[in-house]
Amino acid sequence: xxxxxxxxxxxxxxxxxxxxxxCSPKSGHDTVSWYQQAxxxxxxxxxxxxxxxxxxxxxxxxxxxxxxxxxxxSELNVNALLLGDSxxxxxxxxxxxxxxxxELFFGEGSRLTVL
Amino acid sequence: xxxxxxxxxxxxxxEEPVHLPCNHxxxxxxxxxxxxxxxxxxxPEYVIHGLTSNVNNRMASLAIAEDRKSSxxxxxxxxxxxxxxxxxxxxxxxxxxxxxxxxTRVLVKP
Numbered sequence: 440x441x442x443x444x445x446x447x448x449x450x451x452x453x454x455x456x457x458x459x460x461x462c463s464p465k466s467g468h469d470t471v472s473w474y475q476q477a478x479x480x481x482x483x484x485x486x487x488x489x490x491x492x493x494x495x496x497x498x499x500x501x502x503x504x505x506x507x508x509x510x511x512x513s514e515l516n517v518n519a520l521l522l523g524d525s526x527x528x529x530x531x532x533x534x535x536x537x538x539x540x541x542e543l544f545f546g547e548g549s550r551l552t553v554l
Numbered sequence: 555x556x557x558x559x560x561x562x563x564x565x566x567x568x569e570e571p572v573h574l575p576c577n578h579x580x581x582x583x584x585x586x587x588x589x590x591x592x593x594x595x596x597x598p599e600y601v602i603h604g605l606t607s608n609v610n611n612r613m614a615s616l617a618i619a620e621d622r623k624s625s626x627x628x629x630x631x632x633x634x635x636x637x638x639x640x641x642x643x644x645x646x647x648x649x650x651x652x653x654x655x656x657x658t659r660v661l662v663k664p
Contacts, residue, residue: 443597472650481641481654482598495651529597536650543590543652545597 441466443532443546451552452520460515460549464532471513472543473505474529482529488513489536517551525553556580558642563659566632574627574658576642581622585644588652589616589627593638598654601627601640629660637662 444463452458464471470489474482484497488507507513511532517524527550531543559577566572578587589601602609602616604625609616615628629636641657 470650474652474654481639481657482652484651484653487650497651531597531652533650541650542600542603543598543650545599547595547597 443530443544445528445530445546445549447549448547449550449552451554453554454520454522456520456553457516457518458520458551460517460528460530460551462513462515462530462532462546464511464513464530465544468532468534468544469511470533470536471507471511472531472533473513473515474531474545475499476527476529476548478526485515487536494536520553522553525551527551556582556585556644558644558655560640560642560655560658562656563661565661565663566629568634568662568664569631572629572632572636572660572662574629574640574642574660575624576626577624578642578644579623581644584647586647587616587618587622587625588643588645589614589640590643590652590654591636591638591640592657593635598641603645632660632662634662634664636660 472487473485476482487495491507502518504516527548529548530546533541588603590598592598604616617626639657
């Protein structure tokens with residue numbers, strides 16, 4: 440049973456470019472959340488997708504957008520990249536929005552470097 | 555979101571117990587106490603959670619104070635593989651997002 444898979448694992452972009460990161464949730468899960476983790480910090484919640492809609496959003500600008508597909512996989516898009524967007528981007532999956540006690544399963548992340 | 559406070563780091567010897575404290579004085583009645591850990595170069599991993607009563611699972615135990623303003627994660631016999639950053643998180647019953655703080659970096663010495 441595959442866990443949460445993310446691609447690519449590493450990528451380098453330059454300022455102003457756009458990036459798309461991809462996530463496949465754990466089998467049986469229907470909810471995907473995205474987190475940004477800067478070096479030495481804890482992960483910060485970006486947004487959550489359930490039933491192909493954004494359900495919750497953290498304190499991130501509109502440059503950060505996402506999508507969820509009918510097979511529950513998800514994409515995170517970041518436009519107009521800034522140096523400060525350099526981070527590890529983590530995808531987490533759960534079932535039924537994982538309310539309250541539901542365990543979140545995380546992928547190993549996509550490390551983005553913006554030069 | 556209610557805030558948690560944890561020590562920055564702790565050291566332990568292999569095969570000894572580790573007690574990781576967490577203060578959450580502003581916890582509300584609907585907040586669950588969750589613990590996740592993050593091993594080097596990996597995503598966070600669920601450890602345990604509880605509401606009011608102490609909880610045990612194969613990974614750890616969670617002791618919750620009677621007033622719920624603090625809790626302690628207990629690793630009964632630390633192994634080198636337990637070296638990680640441990641995050642104490644308060645999570646609403648009706649919510650899915652996790653609000654991570656800085657966590658406690660646990661070092662395990664052989």
